[in-house]
Amino acid sequence: MAFTTTKSAFWKGMRDSAPFLLVSGPFGLLFGVLAGEAGLNVADALAFSLAVFAGSAQFTALQLLQENTPIMIVLISALAVNLRVAMYSASLTPYLGDAPLWQRACAAYLVVDQSYALSVVKFETEPEMTVPQRMAYFFGTNGLVAPGWMIATLTGALVGAQIPASWGLDFVLPLAFLAMIGPMLRTPAHLVACFTAIVVSLPATLMPYNLGLIVAGLAGMMAGAQAELWFERRLAGQADPQQANKQETPS
Amino acid sequence: MNGFTPGELWFVIIGLALGSFGLRFAFIGFMGGRPMPEWLMRHLRYTAVAIIPALVAPLVVWPSTTGGAPSLPHLAVAALTFVVGYLTRNVLWALLSGVSGFLLLFYLAA
Numbered sequence: 177m178a179f180t181t182t183k184s185a186f187w188k189g190m191r192d193s194a195p196f197l198l199v200s201g202p203f204g205l206l207f208g209v210l211a212g213e214a215g216l217n218v219a220d221a222l223a224f225s226l227a228v229f230a231g232s233a234q235f236t237a238l239q240l241l242q243e244n245t246p247i248m249i250v251l252i253s254a255l256a257v258n259l260r261v262a263m264y265s266a267s268l269t270p271y272l273g274d275a276p277l278w279q280r281a282c283a284a285y286l287v288v289d290q291s292y293a294l295s296v297v298k299f300e301t302e303p304e305m306t307v308p309q310r311m312a313y314f315f316g317t318n319g320l321v322a323p324g325w326m327i328a329t330l331t332g333a334l335v336g337a338q339i340p341a342s343w344g345l346d347f348v349l350p351l352a353f354l355a356m357i358g359p360m361l362r363t364p365a366h367l368v369a370c371f372t373a374i375v376v377s378l379p380a381t382l383m384p385y386n387l388g389l390i391v392a393g394l395a396g397m398m399a400g401a402q403a404e405l406w407f408e409r410r411l412a413g414q415a416d417p418q419q420a421n422k423q424e425t426p427s
Numbered sequence: 428m429n430g431f432t433p434g435e436l437w438f439v440i441i442g443l444a445l446g447s448f449g450l451r452f453a454f455i456g457f458m459g460g461r462p463m464p465e466w467l468m469r470h471l472r473y474t475a476v477a478i479i480p481a482l483v484a485p486l487v488v489w490p491s492t493t494g495g496a497p498s499l500p501h502l503a504v505a506a507l508t509f510v511v512g513y514l515t516r517n518v519l520w521a522l523l524s525g526v527s528g529f530l531l532l533f534y535l536a537a
Contacts, residue, residue: 195519220436227444232482237439241431250439255446257482263474266454270462273455284452293475343533347501350486351508351529353479355521358512360476369473370480377481378488389481396477401469 182312185305189294189316196290197324199352203231204325206348208332210235214242221333225326229285233258235349256390264292271299272314274307283314289356291317364407369400500535504528 204225211221228234237254245253264287272283294317299310361367373396380388487505489495507528512521 198519198522216436220440224440227440228447230443230447233443233447237443241436241439244431247431247435247438251442251446254439254443255450258443258447258450260474260478261447262450262453263471263478265451267468267471267474269454270468277456280455281452284455285448287451287455289475289479347486347490347492347504347532348526348529350483350490350505351525352522353483354487354505354508355512355518355525357476357479357483358509358514358521359516359518361513366473366476369477373477373481374484377484380481381485381489388485389478392481392484393474393478396481397470397473400473400477401466404469404472 185312186316189313204328205332209336212336225329365403368403372399
């Protein structure tokens with residue numbers, strides 16, 4: 177679908193993101209509930225979500241705070257879990273980098289898994305979009321998810337006291353992440369990256385301070401990049417070699 | 428009653444807020460529209476499909492709900508969620524399967 181106005185791009189982003197409310201809603205609720213159980217009051221929990229707006233980092237910090245972890249290690253671990261948003265930021269830069277600084281600053285706050293995943297697929301498949309349309313689409317993807325996250329946190333913190341720990345809600349978190357991964361695996365190289373990361377992540381949990389996550393992630397990324405090159409070369413070998421040399425890297 | 432004081436909590440909240448914003452602003456803000464090197468982009472394409480599985484795998488193999496003991500039912504529900512997502516290419520169907528499986532786990536455990 178081609179956009180005629182930036183406004184339609186915003187609404188399209190919002191519509192595309194609507195299903196993610198079913199993901200971020202339960203996540204936000206869960207954060208509110210677990211924050212309450214950790215002893216945070218409702219205002220603390222909401223301030224946490226408003227200021228940080230990064231689910232997995234928030235969960236990590238909350239978990240480590242309760243385990244009497246030294247405060248600097250809590251901070252470094254949660255930021256390490258959140259390192260991926262720096263990589264999201266880098267991969268959005270070719271598409272959004274020409275927007276005004278204040279827009280980029282607002283966009284930076286809103287870089288999360290959902291907005292990144294939706295936007296990068298959109299920008300890749302529709303290269304004719306203008307920068308304002310892309311920015312509008314990006315903000316649109318957060319139009320529901322960001323307020324949803326705050327409202328869910330608030331609700332979770334309010335009702336949290338009623339939910340017994342025996343429900344084992346913790347396991348909903350990996351399930352929600354897993355549901356997101358499957359549809360992202362569009363090429364053989366994606367599969368290689370994913371399974372390398374999984375295989376490395378298990379022994380890497382022995383590393384201190386959550387560093388294993390970063391190591392496994394980097395291993396997966398390198399494996400994916402190498403696999404992409406390998407599949408490309410094999411494809412080029414089958415096709416006309418001169419034609420293959422001129423071709424741009426497919427993504 | 429907990430392992431942290433209000434001061435420590437706010438230190439973490441403020442530190443995380445500044446740190447997370449810094450991470451997110453690092454490239455969008457400072458690189459602007461300058462082109463990124465091809466080798467970097469080739470690696471960045473695999474960020475999400477590497478980091479998220481790396482985050483999830485230990486949580487599935489050693490679920491916190493069982494106190495970290497490996498559990499076949501948990502593995503099965505996780506595998507179901509993943510496979511449905513991969514085959515249907517649809518986050519919602521995957522999540523629905525996962526939540527159904529989770530409810531089954533909950534029912535079996537009760």
